[in-house]
Amino acid sequence: MKIRNPRTGIYDFEIPDLSADFVRNRCHTLRAGQKEWHKIGIHNRIGILQEWKAVVLKHKDELIEALATDTGRIWETKLEADIVAASIDRWCTIAKDFFSPSIRKKSSIPFIQLQQELEPFSVIGVISPWNFPLLLSLIDTIPALLAGCSVIVKPSEVTPRFISVLQQTIDKVPDLAKVLSYIPGDGKVGEALVNNCDLICFTGSSATGKKVYDAASKRMIPVFLELGGKDPAIVLASADLELAANSILWGSTANAGQSCLSIERVYVQDTVFDNFVALISLKAKELLLNADNINHGEVGPIIFEKQATIINEHLADAIEQGAEIVTGSTQCEKINGGFYCRPTVVTKVTHHMKLMQEETFGPIIPIMPFHTTEEAISLANGTVYGLSGAVFAGTVEEAMKVGSQIEAGAISINDAALTAIMHEGEKNAFKLSGIGGTRMGPSAIKRFMRQKVFIIKEQPIVSPWTVARYRE
Ligand code: NAD
Numbered sequence: 001m002k003i004r005n006p007r008t009g010i011y012d013f014e015i016p017d018l019s020a021d022f023v024r025n026r027c028h029t030l031r032a033g034q035k036e037w038h039k040i041g042i043h044n045r046i047g048i049l050q051e052w053k054a055v056v057l058k059h060k061d062e063l064i065e066a067l068a069t070d071t072g073r074i075w076e077t078k079l080e081a082d083i084v085a086a087s088i089d090r091w092c093t094i095a096k097d098f099f100s101p102s103i104r105k106k107s108s109i110p111f112i113q114l115q116q117e118l119e120p121f122s123v124i125g126v127i128s129p130w131n132f133p134l135l136l137s138l139i140d141t142i143p144a145l146l147a148g149c150s151v152i153v154k155p156s157e158v159t160p161r162f163i164s165v166l167q168q169t170i171d172k173v174p175d176l177a178k179v180l181s182y183i184p185g186d187g188k189v190g191e192a193l194v195n196n197c198d199l200i201c202f203t204g205s206s207a208t209g210k211k212v213y214d215a216a217s218k219r220m221i222p223v224f225l226e227l228g229g230k231d232p233a234i235v236l237a238s239a240d241l242e243l244a245a246n247s248i249l250w251g252s253t254a255n256a257g258q259s260c261l262s263i264e265r266v267y268v269q270d271t272v273f274d275n276f277v278a279l280i281s282l283k284a285k286e287l288l289l290n291a292d293n294i295n296h297g298e299v300g301p302i303i304f305e306k307q308a309t310i311i312n313e314h315l316a317d318a319i320e321q322g323a324e325i326v327t328g329s330t331q332c333e334k335i336n337g338g339f340y341c342r343p344t345v346v347t348k349v350t351h352h353m354k355l356m357q358e359e360t361f362g363p364i365i366p367i368m369p370f371h372t373t374e375e376a377i378s379l380a381n382g383t384v385y386g387l388s389g390a391v392f393a394g395t396v397e398e399a400m401k402v403g404s405q406i407e408a409g410a411i412s413i414n415d416a417a418l419t420a421i422m423h424e425g426e427k428n429a430f431k432l433s434g435i436g437g438t439r440m441g442p443s444a445i446k447r448f449m450r451q452k453v454f455i456i457k458e459q460p461i462v463s464p465w466t467v468a469r470y471r472e
Pocket of ligand 1: 127154155185188189190194203204205209211260261387434
Protein backbone atom coordinates (compact mmCIF):
# COMPACT_ATOMS: atom_id res chain seq x y z
CA MET A 1 0.00 0.00 0.00
CA LYS A 2 1.52 3.34 -1.09
CA ILE A 3 1.44 6.29 1.32
CA ARG A 4 1.23 9.97 0.36
CA ASN A 5 3.57 12.60 1.76
CA PRO A 6 1.38 15.51 3.00
CA ARG A 7 3.95 18.20 2.05
CA THR A 8 4.80 16.99 -1.46
CA GLY A 9 1.77 14.95 -2.49
CA ILE A 10 4.21 12.22 -3.60
CA TYR A 11 3.50 8.59 -2.69
CA ASP A 12 6.96 7.97 -1.25
CA PHE A 13 6.37 5.29 1.40
CA GLU A 14 4.90 1.80 1.49
CA ILE A 15 3.33 -0.42 4.11
CA PRO A 16 2.83 -4.18 3.83
CA ASP A 17 -0.61 -5.67 3.40
CA LEU A 18 -0.88 -7.73 6.58
CA SER A 19 -3.34 -10.64 6.56
CA ALA A 20 -5.98 -11.48 9.14
CA ASP A 21 -3.89 -14.59 9.94
CA PHE A 22 -0.90 -12.41 10.76
CA VAL A 23 -3.02 -10.40 13.20
CA ARG A 24 -4.47 -13.58 14.75
CA ASN A 25 -0.96 -15.02 15.29
CA ARG A 26 0.35 -11.75 16.73
CA CYS A 27 -2.59 -11.61 19.17
CA HIS A 28 -1.89 -15.25 20.12
CA THR A 29 1.75 -14.39 20.98
CA LEU A 30 0.70 -11.32 22.95
CA ARG A 31 -1.91 -13.35 24.83
CA ALA A 32 0.81 -15.79 25.90
CA GLY A 33 3.08 -12.94 27.06
CA GLN A 34 0.33 -11.23 29.06
CA LYS A 35 0.17 -13.93 31.78
CA GLU A 36 3.73 -13.26 32.98
CA TRP A 37 3.29 -9.49 32.52
CA HIS A 38 0.33 -9.58 34.90
CA LYS A 39 2.16 -11.87 37.34
CA ILE A 40 5.28 -9.66 37.69
CA GLY A 41 3.20 -6.98 39.43
CA ILE A 42 2.82 -3.25 39.10
CA HIS A 43 6.28 -2.21 40.38
CA ASN A 44 8.04 -4.31 37.74
CA ARG A 45 5.69 -3.08 35.03
CA ILE A 46 6.43 0.52 36.03
CA GLY A 47 10.17 -0.24 35.94
CA ILE A 48 9.91 -1.68 32.41
CA LEU A 49 7.86 1.26 31.14
CA GLN A 50 10.40 3.68 32.60
CA GLU A 51 13.17 1.74 30.87
CA TRP A 52 11.25 2.09 27.60
CA LYS A 53 10.70 5.82 28.18
CA ALA A 54 14.49 6.26 28.45
CA VAL A 55 14.97 4.41 25.12
CA VAL A 56 12.25 6.50 23.44
CA LEU A 57 13.91 9.71 24.66
CA LYS A 58 17.25 8.48 23.29
CA HIS A 59 15.61 8.03 19.88
CA LYS A 60 13.41 11.12 20.15
CA ASP A 61 14.99 12.88 17.15
CA GLU A 62 14.39 9.93 14.79
CA LEU A 63 10.84 9.59 16.07
CA ILE A 64 10.16 13.30 15.55
CA GLU A 65 11.63 13.16 12.05
CA ALA A 66 9.37 10.24 11.04
CA LEU A 67 6.30 11.84 12.63
CA ALA A 68 7.05 15.19 11.02
CA THR A 69 7.18 13.48 7.62
CA ASP A 70 3.90 11.71 8.39
CA THR A 71 2.13 14.93 9.36
CA GLY A 72 4.05 17.73 7.63
CA ARG A 73 4.26 19.82 10.81
CA ILE A 74 6.97 20.17 13.44
CA TRP A 75 5.72 22.21 16.42
CA GLU A 76 2.80 19.88 17.21
CA THR A 77 5.07 16.89 16.60
CA LYS A 78 7.46 18.01 19.34
CA LEU A 79 4.48 18.69 21.61
CA GLU A 80 3.15 15.17 20.93
CA ALA A 81 6.50 13.62 21.90
CA ASP A 82 6.70 15.71 25.09
CA ILE A 83 3.11 14.91 26.13
CA VAL A 84 3.75 11.19 25.62
CA ALA A 85 6.94 11.21 27.74
CA ALA A 86 5.13 13.14 30.50
CA SER A 87 2.14 10.81 30.32
CA ILE A 88 4.31 7.72 30.98
CA ASP A 89 5.45 9.36 34.24
CA ARG A 90 1.93 10.48 35.14
CA TRP A 91 0.42 7.04 34.56
CA CYS A 92 3.22 5.35 36.50
CA THR A 93 2.48 7.60 39.51
CA ILE A 94 -1.26 6.97 39.25
CA ALA A 95 -0.76 3.21 38.88
CA LYS A 96 1.43 3.01 41.99
CA ASP A 97 -1.51 4.19 44.13
CA PHE A 98 -4.12 2.35 42.13
CA PHE A 99 -2.76 -1.14 42.82
CA SER A 100 -2.76 -1.13 46.60
CA PRO A 101 -2.91 -4.70 48.02
CA SER A 102 -6.48 -5.91 48.39
CA ILE A 103 -7.83 -6.26 51.92
CA ARG A 104 -10.25 -8.90 53.14
CA LYS A 105 -13.34 -7.17 54.53
CA LYS A 106 -16.36 -8.14 56.60
CA SER A 107 -19.65 -8.56 54.78
CA SER A 108 -23.21 -8.09 56.04
CA ILE A 109 -23.23 -11.82 56.92
CA PRO A 110 -21.03 -12.30 60.02
CA PHE A 111 -19.23 -15.50 58.87
CA ILE A 112 -18.66 -14.37 55.25
CA GLN A 113 -15.79 -12.14 54.19
CA LEU A 114 -15.13 -10.42 50.88
CA GLN A 115 -11.91 -9.85 49.00
CA GLN A 116 -11.99 -7.70 45.86
CA GLU A 117 -9.47 -8.27 43.09
CA LEU A 118 -8.97 -6.75 39.64
CA GLU A 119 -8.17 -8.99 36.71
CA PRO A 120 -6.84 -7.44 33.50
CA PHE A 121 -8.21 -8.23 30.07
CA SER A 122 -5.66 -10.23 28.10
CA VAL A 123 -5.17 -8.46 24.73
CA ILE A 124 -6.28 -4.88 24.10
CA GLY A 125 -6.60 -3.67 20.52
CA VAL A 126 -5.90 0.02 19.95
CA ILE A 127 -7.02 1.54 16.62
CA SER A 128 -5.97 5.16 16.15
CA PRO A 129 -6.34 8.06 13.67
CA TRP A 130 -3.89 10.21 11.70
CA ASN A 131 -4.26 13.63 13.32
CA PHE A 132 -1.97 12.98 16.34
CA PRO A 133 -0.48 9.64 15.34
CA LEU A 134 1.90 9.08 18.28
CA LEU A 135 -0.17 10.60 21.07
CA LEU A 136 -3.44 8.90 20.14
CA SER A 137 -1.81 5.51 19.61
CA LEU A 138 -0.43 5.64 23.17
CA ILE A 139 -3.16 7.44 25.12
CA ASP A 140 -4.95 4.15 25.97
CA THR A 141 -1.93 1.88 25.48
CA ILE A 142 0.07 3.13 28.50
CA PRO A 143 -2.69 2.68 31.13
CA ALA A 144 -3.64 -0.68 29.55
CA LEU A 145 -0.04 -1.93 29.87
CA LEU A 146 0.14 -0.75 33.48
CA ALA A 147 -3.16 -2.52 34.17
CA GLY A 148 -1.40 -5.76 33.17
CA CYS A 149 -2.74 -6.22 29.63
CA SER A 150 -0.94 -6.91 26.36
CA VAL A 151 -1.60 -4.33 23.64
CA ILE A 152 -1.61 -4.48 19.86
CA VAL A 153 -1.74 -1.05 18.22
CA LYS A 154 -2.81 -0.24 14.67
CA PRO A 155 -2.25 3.43 13.85
CA SER A 156 -3.81 5.03 10.78
CA GLU A 157 -2.57 4.00 7.35
CA VAL A 158 -2.38 7.73 6.51
CA THR A 159 0.57 8.32 8.90
CA PRO A 160 2.54 5.06 9.32
CA ARG A 161 6.18 6.21 9.06
CA PHE A 162 6.69 6.51 12.83
CA ILE A 163 5.59 2.89 13.46
CA SER A 164 8.86 1.12 12.67
CA VAL A 165 10.89 3.75 14.61
CA LEU A 166 8.70 3.25 17.67
CA GLN A 167 8.68 -0.55 17.29
CA GLN A 168 12.49 -0.52 17.28
CA THR A 169 12.43 1.22 20.67
CA ILE A 170 9.98 -1.43 21.94
CA ASP A 171 12.26 -4.22 20.66
CA LYS A 172 15.13 -2.77 22.72
CA VAL A 173 13.16 -3.60 25.89
CA PRO A 174 12.58 -7.37 25.51
CA ASP A 175 10.10 -7.69 28.40
CA LEU A 176 7.95 -5.00 26.81
CA ALA A 177 8.23 -6.46 23.32
CA LYS A 178 6.44 -9.59 24.58
CA VAL A 179 3.33 -7.55 25.41
CA LEU A 180 3.33 -4.54 23.07
CA SER A 181 3.24 -4.60 19.30
CA TYR A 182 2.66 -1.88 16.69
CA ILE A 183 1.45 -2.98 13.26
CA PRO A 184 0.68 -0.94 10.15
CA GLY A 185 -2.46 -1.37 8.08
CA ASP A 186 -5.77 0.01 6.92
CA GLY A 187 -9.36 -0.66 7.95
CA LYS A 188 -9.04 -4.38 7.06
CA VAL A 189 -6.29 -4.79 9.66
CA GLY A 190 -8.45 -2.78 12.09
CA GLU A 191 -11.28 -5.26 11.50
CA ALA A 192 -8.90 -8.13 12.24
CA LEU A 193 -8.02 -6.48 15.57
CA VAL A 194 -11.71 -6.30 16.46
CA ASN A 195 -12.01 -10.01 15.58
CA ASN A 196 -9.05 -11.11 17.72
CA CYS A 197 -8.72 -8.84 20.76
CA ASP A 198 -10.59 -8.95 24.07
CA LEU A 199 -11.32 -5.22 24.27
CA ILE A 200 -11.07 -2.42 21.69
CA CYS A 201 -10.05 1.21 22.19
CA PHE A 202 -10.99 3.02 19.01
CA THR A 203 -10.24 6.66 18.21
CA GLY A 204 -11.52 7.92 14.88
CA SER A 205 -14.56 9.16 13.01
CA SER A 206 -18.11 8.55 14.22
CA ALA A 207 -18.86 6.72 10.94
CA THR A 208 -16.07 4.14 11.44
CA GLY A 209 -16.83 4.04 15.17
CA LYS A 210 -20.32 2.73 14.39
CA LYS A 211 -18.81 -0.08 12.28
CA VAL A 212 -16.39 -1.00 15.06
CA TYR A 213 -19.23 -0.96 17.61
CA ASP A 214 -21.27 -3.23 15.36
CA ALA A 215 -18.42 -5.73 14.81
CA ALA A 216 -17.50 -5.75 18.52
CA SER A 217 -21.13 -6.37 19.51
CA LYS A 218 -21.11 -9.57 17.41
CA ARG A 219 -18.29 -10.89 19.62
CA MET A 220 -19.74 -9.25 22.76
CA ILE A 221 -16.42 -7.60 23.61
CA PRO A 222 -16.20 -4.21 25.32
CA VAL A 223 -15.35 -1.26 23.14
CA PHE A 224 -14.40 2.32 24.00
CA LEU A 225 -15.12 4.77 21.22
CA GLU A 226 -13.58 8.26 21.08
CA LEU A 227 -15.09 9.87 18.00
CA GLY A 228 -15.66 13.11 16.14
CA GLY A 229 -16.53 16.54 17.49
CA LYS A 230 -17.86 19.94 16.49
CA ASP A 231 -16.83 21.86 19.58
CA PRO A 232 -18.53 25.19 20.30
CA ALA A 233 -17.10 28.24 22.06
CA ILE A 234 -19.44 30.79 23.64
CA VAL A 235 -18.19 34.32 24.25
CA LEU A 236 -20.36 36.38 26.59
CA ALA A 237 -20.36 40.18 26.50
CA SER A 238 -18.59 40.30 29.87
CA ALA A 239 -15.60 38.27 28.59
CA ASP A 240 -12.06 39.54 28.12
CA LEU A 241 -12.22 39.68 24.31
CA GLU A 242 -8.46 39.75 23.81
CA LEU A 243 -8.08 36.58 25.89
CA ALA A 244 -11.04 34.92 24.13
CA ALA A 245 -9.68 35.77 20.67
CA ASN A 246 -6.21 34.42 21.46
CA SER A 247 -7.55 31.22 23.02
CA ILE A 248 -10.13 30.50 20.32
CA LEU A 249 -7.62 31.18 17.58
CA TRP A 250 -5.30 28.58 19.11
CA GLY A 251 -8.18 26.16 19.74
CA SER A 252 -9.32 26.42 16.11
CA THR A 253 -6.03 26.46 14.25
CA ALA A 254 -3.54 24.32 16.21
CA ASN A 255 -2.57 21.32 14.08
CA ALA A 256 -4.27 23.21 11.21
CA GLY A 257 -7.62 22.51 12.90
CA GLN A 258 -7.14 18.75 12.60
CA SER A 259 -8.16 17.89 16.16
CA CYS A 260 -11.31 16.25 17.45
CA LEU A 261 -11.40 18.97 20.11
CA SER A 262 -10.88 21.91 17.75
CA ILE A 263 -13.19 24.85 18.24
CA GLU A 264 -15.31 24.58 15.07
CA ARG A 265 -18.15 26.99 15.97
CA VAL A 266 -18.02 30.31 17.81
CA TYR A 267 -21.06 32.08 19.28
CA VAL A 268 -20.49 35.68 20.36
CA GLN A 269 -22.93 37.94 22.21
CA ASP A 270 -24.29 40.49 19.74
CA THR A 271 -23.10 43.59 21.64
CA VAL A 272 -19.43 42.56 21.28
CA PHE A 273 -19.71 40.60 18.02
CA ASP A 274 -18.08 43.15 15.68
CA ASN A 275 -15.21 43.83 18.09
CA PHE A 276 -14.54 40.13 18.52
CA VAL A 277 -14.60 39.41 14.77
CA ALA A 278 -12.20 42.30 14.11
CA LEU A 279 -9.84 41.15 16.86
CA ILE A 280 -9.67 37.47 15.90
CA SER A 281 -9.43 38.26 12.17
CA LEU A 282 -6.43 40.49 12.76
CA LYS A 283 -4.72 37.73 14.75
CA ALA A 284 -5.69 35.01 12.24
CA LYS A 285 -4.03 36.98 9.43
CA GLU A 286 -0.73 36.88 11.30
CA LEU A 287 -0.55 33.07 11.27
CA LEU A 288 1.58 31.81 8.40
CA LEU A 289 1.53 28.59 6.42
CA ASN A 290 4.63 26.42 6.81
CA ALA A 291 4.46 25.41 3.12
CA ASP A 292 7.93 26.59 2.12
CA ASN A 293 9.75 25.70 5.32
CA ILE A 294 8.48 23.25 7.95
CA ASN A 295 10.28 25.27 10.65
CA HIS A 296 8.73 28.57 9.61
CA GLY A 297 5.00 29.27 9.93
CA GLU A 298 2.36 28.04 12.34
CA VAL A 299 -0.05 26.25 10.01
CA GLY A 300 0.94 22.91 8.51
CA PRO A 301 -0.61 21.01 5.62
CA ILE A 302 -3.92 19.17 5.64
CA ILE A 303 -2.49 15.73 6.37
CA PHE A 304 -5.10 13.59 4.63
CA GLU A 305 -5.94 14.53 1.02
CA LYS A 306 -9.63 13.56 1.46
CA GLN A 307 -9.92 16.00 4.36
CA ALA A 308 -9.00 18.89 2.04
CA THR A 309 -11.97 17.89 -0.15
CA ILE A 310 -14.29 17.98 2.90
CA ILE A 311 -13.00 21.43 3.95
CA ASN A 312 -13.54 22.71 0.39
CA GLU A 313 -17.07 21.28 0.35
CA HIS A 314 -17.99 22.92 3.66
CA LEU A 315 -16.59 26.30 2.58
CA ALA A 316 -18.30 26.16 -0.83
CA ASP A 317 -21.63 25.18 0.79
CA ALA A 318 -21.38 28.10 3.25
CA ILE A 319 -20.36 30.67 0.62
CA GLU A 320 -23.15 29.54 -1.68
CA GLN A 321 -25.64 30.15 1.12
CA GLY A 322 -24.40 33.66 1.86
CA ALA A 323 -21.51 33.23 4.30
CA GLU A 324 -18.75 35.81 4.19
CA ILE A 325 -15.02 35.05 4.39
CA VAL A 326 -13.60 37.84 6.57
CA THR A 327 -10.06 36.55 6.26
CA GLY A 328 -8.40 33.36 5.04
CA SER A 329 -9.11 30.89 2.23
CA THR A 330 -12.21 30.19 0.17
CA GLN A 331 -10.65 26.79 -0.66
CA CYS A 332 -7.55 24.82 0.35
CA GLU A 333 -4.53 25.89 -1.69
CA LYS A 334 -2.19 23.42 -3.38
CA ILE A 335 1.40 24.48 -2.69
CA ASN A 336 4.44 22.33 -3.61
CA GLY A 337 2.08 19.33 -3.88
CA GLY A 338 0.58 19.71 -0.37
CA PHE A 339 -2.86 21.08 0.55
CA TYR A 340 -2.94 24.08 2.89
CA CYS A 341 -5.78 26.05 4.43
CA ARG A 342 -5.23 29.50 5.90
CA PRO A 343 -6.88 30.32 9.24
CA THR A 344 -10.26 31.41 7.97
CA VAL A 345 -12.81 33.56 9.78
CA VAL A 346 -16.34 33.15 8.41
CA THR A 347 -19.40 35.24 9.33
CA LYS A 348 -23.03 35.38 8.15
CA VAL A 349 -23.28 31.66 8.80
CA THR A 350 -26.55 29.88 9.58
CA HIS A 351 -27.01 26.72 11.56
CA HIS A 352 -28.07 24.42 8.73
CA MET A 353 -24.79 24.93 6.81
CA LYS A 354 -22.38 21.95 6.76
CA LEU A 355 -19.80 24.28 8.31
CA MET A 356 -21.97 24.51 11.45
CA GLN A 357 -23.16 20.89 11.61
CA GLU A 358 -20.49 18.49 10.28
CA GLU A 359 -16.91 18.00 11.38
CA THR A 360 -14.73 20.20 9.12
CA PHE A 361 -11.30 19.35 10.60
CA GLY A 362 -9.61 22.47 9.24
CA PRO A 363 -8.52 25.88 10.61
CA ILE A 364 -11.93 27.44 9.97
CA ILE A 365 -13.59 29.78 12.50
CA PRO A 366 -17.28 30.34 11.72
CA ILE A 367 -18.72 33.00 14.05
CA MET A 368 -22.41 33.61 14.79
CA PRO A 369 -23.97 36.33 16.97
CA PHE A 370 -26.48 35.53 19.76
CA HIS A 371 -28.66 37.73 21.92
CA THR A 372 -29.51 35.72 25.06
CA THR A 373 -27.45 33.04 26.81
CA GLU A 374 -30.38 30.61 26.33
CA GLU A 375 -30.01 31.12 22.59
CA ALA A 376 -26.24 30.51 22.79
CA ILE A 377 -26.72 27.28 24.77
CA SER A 378 -29.34 26.01 22.35
CA LEU A 379 -27.02 26.72 19.38
CA ALA A 380 -24.06 25.10 21.15
CA ASN A 381 -26.16 21.97 21.71
CA GLY A 382 -27.50 22.01 18.17
CA THR A 383 -25.34 19.28 16.58
CA VAL A 384 -25.09 15.50 16.90
CA TYR A 385 -21.71 15.84 18.64
CA GLY A 386 -20.86 16.38 22.32
CA LEU A 387 -17.12 16.09 22.79
CA SER A 388 -16.10 19.33 24.51
CA GLY A 389 -16.62 23.08 24.46
CA ALA A 390 -15.50 26.42 25.86
CA VAL A 391 -17.11 29.40 27.59
CA PHE A 392 -15.63 32.87 28.07
CA ALA A 393 -17.19 35.28 30.59
CA GLY A 394 -16.26 38.03 33.04
CA THR A 395 -16.45 35.66 36.01
CA VAL A 396 -15.81 31.95 36.39
CA GLU A 397 -19.28 31.53 37.95
CA GLU A 398 -21.02 33.14 34.97
CA ALA A 399 -19.06 30.95 32.55
CA MET A 400 -19.70 27.77 34.54
CA LYS A 401 -23.43 28.45 34.70
CA VAL A 402 -23.49 28.44 30.90
CA GLY A 403 -20.99 25.57 30.61
CA SER A 404 -23.08 23.33 32.86
CA GLN A 405 -25.85 23.44 30.23
CA ILE A 406 -23.64 22.40 27.32
CA GLU A 407 -24.06 18.74 26.37
CA ALA A 408 -20.39 17.75 26.34
CA GLY A 409 -17.94 15.98 28.61
CA ALA A 410 -15.30 18.70 29.03
CA ILE A 411 -15.79 22.46 29.19
CA SER A 412 -12.82 24.82 29.14
CA ILE A 413 -13.52 27.96 31.15
CA ASN A 414 -11.89 31.17 29.88
CA ASP A 415 -9.62 29.10 27.63
CA ALA A 416 -10.15 26.76 24.69
CA ALA A 417 -9.44 23.12 23.85
CA LEU A 418 -7.77 22.47 27.21
CA THR A 419 -8.24 18.70 26.94
CA ALA A 420 -5.41 18.79 24.39
CA ILE A 421 -3.03 19.70 27.18
CA MET A 422 -4.72 18.63 30.41
CA HIS A 423 -5.30 14.89 30.68
CA GLU A 424 -6.01 14.68 34.41
CA GLY A 425 -9.73 15.48 34.49
CA GLU A 426 -12.21 12.63 34.01
CA LYS A 427 -14.70 13.01 31.18
CA ASN A 428 -17.09 11.13 28.94
CA ALA A 429 -17.90 11.86 25.35
CA PHE A 430 -21.58 12.79 24.93
CA LYS A 431 -23.89 12.00 21.99
CA LEU A 432 -22.17 10.76 18.77
CA SER A 433 -18.73 11.79 20.07
CA GLY A 434 -18.23 8.45 21.77
CA ILE A 435 -19.12 5.83 24.28
CA GLY A 436 -17.46 4.17 27.25
CA GLY A 437 -15.62 5.16 30.41
CA THR A 438 -13.27 8.11 30.73
CA ARG A 439 -9.87 7.76 29.03
CA MET A 440 -8.47 10.55 31.15
CA GLY A 441 -7.90 10.74 34.90
CA PRO A 442 -7.11 7.95 37.38
CA SER A 443 -10.24 5.83 36.86
CA ALA A 444 -9.33 5.34 33.16
CA ILE A 445 -7.05 2.48 34.18
CA LYS A 446 -10.01 0.51 35.55
CA ARG A 447 -11.46 0.16 32.03
CA PHE A 448 -8.83 -2.48 31.33
CA MET A 449 -9.71 -4.70 34.27
CA ARG A 450 -12.58 -6.81 35.36
CA GLN A 451 -13.69 -6.88 38.97
CA LYS A 452 -13.53 -10.21 40.73
CA VAL A 453 -14.71 -10.93 44.23
CA PHE A 454 -13.73 -13.82 46.51
CA ILE A 455 -16.64 -14.60 48.84
CA ILE A 456 -15.01 -16.41 51.72
CA LYS A 457 -16.30 -18.56 54.53
CA GLU A 458 -13.41 -18.85 56.96
CA GLN A 459 -15.05 -21.15 59.55
CA PRO A 460 -16.83 -24.50 59.12
CA ILE A 461 -20.31 -23.11 59.77
CA VAL A 462 -23.26 -24.64 57.94
CA SER A 463 -24.93 -21.75 56.17
CA PRO A 464 -28.51 -21.23 57.34
CA TRP A 465 -29.79 -21.27 53.74
CA THR A 466 -28.45 -24.75 52.87
CA VAL A 467 -30.75 -27.75 52.67
CA ALA A 468 -28.93 -29.50 55.55
CA ARG A 469 -29.69 -26.62 57.85
CA TYR A 470 -33.24 -26.33 56.60
CA ARG A 471 -33.93 -29.97 57.57
CA GLU A 472 -32.65 -29.58 61.16
P1 NAD B 1 -11.21 6.97 10.62
O1 NAD B 1 -12.44 6.60 11.34
O2 NAD B 1 -11.25 7.07 9.15
O3 NAD B 1 -10.02 5.93 10.95
C1 NAD B 1 -9.59 5.69 12.26
C2 NAD B 1 -8.90 4.34 12.32
O4 NAD B 1 -9.83 3.31 12.06
C3 NAD B 1 -7.77 4.14 11.31
O5 NAD B 1 -6.70 3.49 11.93
C4 NAD B 1 -8.42 3.24 10.26
O6 NAD B 1 -7.49 2.44 9.55
C5 NAD B 1 -9.30 2.38 11.14
N1 NAD B 1 -10.43 1.73 10.46
C6 NAD B 1 -11.06 2.09 9.31
N2 NAD B 1 -12.09 1.25 9.06
C7 NAD B 1 -12.11 0.34 10.07
C8 NAD B 1 -12.95 -0.77 10.38
N3 NAD B 1 -13.99 -1.11 9.61
N4 NAD B 1 -12.69 -1.48 11.50
C9 NAD B 1 -11.66 -1.14 12.31
N5 NAD B 1 -10.83 -0.11 12.06
C10 NAD B 1 -11.06 0.64 10.96
O7 NAD B 1 -10.72 8.33 11.29
P2 NAD B 1 -9.50 9.26 10.83
O8 NAD B 1 -9.90 9.98 9.58
O9 NAD B 1 -8.24 8.49 10.86
O10 NAD B 1 -9.43 10.30 12.04
C11 NAD B 1 -10.14 11.48 12.13
C12 NAD B 1 -11.35 11.31 13.02
O11 NAD B 1 -10.93 10.90 14.33
C13 NAD B 1 -12.12 12.60 13.23
O12 NAD B 1 -13.49 12.33 13.18
C14 NAD B 1 -11.72 13.02 14.64
O13 NAD B 1 -12.65 13.85 15.29
C15 NAD B 1 -11.58 11.69 15.31
N6 NAD B 1 -10.77 11.81 16.52
C16 NAD B 1 -11.37 11.67 17.73
C17 NAD B 1 -10.63 11.84 18.89
C18 NAD B 1 -11.27 11.74 20.26
O14 NAD B 1 -10.55 11.62 21.25
N7 NAD B 1 -12.58 11.80 20.36
C19 NAD B 1 -9.28 12.14 18.80
C20 NAD B 1 -8.71 12.28 17.54
C21 NAD B 1 -9.45 12.10 16.40
